[in-house]
Amino acid sequence: MRKILMLLAILMLSVTSLSACAPAEPETSTVKVGIAIYKFDDTFMTNYRTEMEAYFATLSTDAMMYEVSITDGKNDQATQTEQIDSFIAQGYNLLIVNLVDLTAASTIIEKVKAAGIPTVFINRQPSTEDMALWDKITYVGAKAEDSGTYQGEIAVDLWKNDAALDKNADGVMQYIMLMGQEIHQDAALRTEYSIKKVVAEGIEVEVLFQERGNWDRVLGQEKTAAALAQFGDEIEMVFANNDDMALGAIEALKAAGKVIPVIGVDATAPALDAIAAGDLAGTVLNDSVGQAHTSVDKAVALLNGETLEKEYWVPYVKVTPENYKDFQ
Ligand code: GAL
Ligand code: CA
Numbered sequence: 001m002r003k004i005l006m007l008l009a010i011l012m013l014s015v016t017s018l019s020a021c022a023p024a025e026p027e028t029s030t031v032k033v034g035i036a037i038y039k040f041d042d043t044f045m046t047n048y049r050t051e052m053e054a055y056f057a058t059l060s061t062d063a064m065m066y067e068v069s070i071t072d073g074k075n076d077q078a079t080q081t082e083q084i085d086s087f088i089a090q091g092y093n094l095l096i097v098n099l100v101d102l103t104a105a106s107t108i109i110e111k112v113k114a115a116g117i118p119t120v121f122i123n124r125q126p127s128t129e130d131m132a133l134w135d136k137i138t139y140v141g142a143k144a145e146d147s148g149t150y151q152g153e154i155a156v157d158l159w160k161n162d163a164a165l166d167k168n169a170d171g172v173m174q175y176i177m178l179m180g181q182e183i184h185q186d187a188a189l190r191t192e193y194s195i196k197k198v199v200a201e202g203i204e205v206e207v208l209f210q211e212r213g214n215w216d217r218v219l220g221q222e223k224t225a226a227a228l229a230q231f232g233d234e235i236e237m238v239f240a241n242n243d244d245m246a247l248g249a250i251e252a253l254k255a256a257g258k259v260i261p262v263i264g265v266d267a268t269a270p271a272l273d274a275i276a277a278g279d280l281a282g283t284v285l286n287d288s289v290g291q292a293h294t295s296v297d298k299a300v301a302l303l304n305g306e307t308l309e310k311e312y313w314v315p316y317v318k319v320t321p322e323n324y325k326d327f328q
Helices: 002-021 045-060 077-089 102-115 144-161 185-200 217-234 242-253 269-276 290-303
Strands: 029-037 064-072 094-097 121-122 137-141 172-179 204-212 237-240 283-284 311-313 318-319
Touching: 029 045, 029 077, 029 185, 029 283, 045 064, 045 242, 077 094, 077 102, 077 172, 094 283, 094 290, 102 121, 102 137, 137 290, 144 172, 144 237, 144 283, 144 318, 172 185, 172 217, 172 242, 185 237, 185 283, 185 311, 204 217, 217 242, 237 242, 242 269
Parallel strands: 029 064, 029 094, 094 121, 121 137, 137 311, 172 204, 172 237
Antiparallel strands: 283 318
16 A cells, blocks of 8 residues: 555656646647638728738737738629638638628628627628627728718818819819719718718809719729710819729829819828829828727737627828828
8 A cells, every 4th residue: 555655656746747847838829810801902901901911910929829811802792701601611710801792791790600700890881780790790990971071171171272273263163073882881971971071161062973983093094084075174173982093083184184183082102192293182091000900909809708899990080282291
């Protein structure tokens, strides 16, 4: 008996010493993050996804690695849904989703809920009803109304400071509007609130042309060329729901030898250059860096089991020739 006890004691000792000698290396846990972007060929969303990836890299430590995979939905919801199915099948831990089609939100939410994968929606806001389907989802965006209002303010400032902008001197601002994709809340709200602001400042308006350029530079150029062919010198102001369409509009104006103020949204690098060159009258910072950091922070918080709000807003900032350098 004593022998056995002795043996046991020795055994236990060696076990303790063994474990004491075991290397103190912490285990690395890997968090697999799937990011689904509506399409890669989009200037603002490219800045956004690049920043999310860079920010996840800064959060990675020896103990906790974020392994990020980003998919291109190619502006097709069926393609994006397959990509999300594949993330789920591969056991991803966290998703960030920039939906192609907002009407697919409930389907996607049911899928991530069934799989128990916390998900942050970005840039395209699912309805309140859809967001209520699960508590481990949230939305990160920017208040599109504000971006429209800032565009309106820029137009009002220009108009009030330069009587020559009213080319036909009728006291009415004749304008054209280049709109983003129909599915997107930003398109409708920027279109509405930009003009609302102009009217609220006591300026009469007349819309000559209002068509969709779907956030796209080439379409923005083509639509503006069409508007110029139809209305020529009657156009006094150009509103674009984003900078890529505004830059397309500037190309069309240059080709036609016209100088008309153009106002965009996003404050992308080429847009800031266009302000520097005197081609773009103003834009509104759609803060891709701020939104990228907020969505990543919220995704990590969801993974940590925190209870979150249903939506988080990153502010827009008005950008004009006076302050554009602060954003370059
Ligand atoms: C908007 C942005 C556009 C486009 C769109 C994509 O917020 O202003 O340029 O990127 O999102 O959904
Ligand atoms: Ca006029």
